[in-house]
Amino acid sequence: MNQEQTMNLPIRYYSITTVPREYTPQPVLPEGKQVDMGEFLSAMASAKSQVSALSPYLFVLFETENGGAFWQYLDMAGELGRIHFVSSDSYVSATKIIFPNGAYMYRINQVFLKRE
DSSP, X not given: OOEEXXXXXXXXXXXXXXXXXXXXXXXXXXXXXXXXXXXXHHHHHTOOEEEEEEEEEEEEEEEOTTSOEEEEEEEOTTTGGGEEEESSOOEEEEEEEEOTTXXXXXXXXXXXXXXX
């Protein structure tokens, strides 16, 4: 059975970035025809794609209880209730999950960002 321990851990770095949610590549090579390496590289260099939606993510790098670093992305679409602004230093409320084989991971429950 897994062991779980919830703790507050300081944030070392965070940023908000957008990631394509719907990515549609456009074909550039003719189907059913052999191409040489030059044609292939030229087609790849001129390839176009279409991004029809972007999703915002919060990248969080936090310090673990033993001083190490751990990072995680938080999908902000539908998850804004887990992000709070505070006057104290930034930190995450995270659960450390320890598996029976000794491996472990962290799951972010809440993010508290210092209001500047």
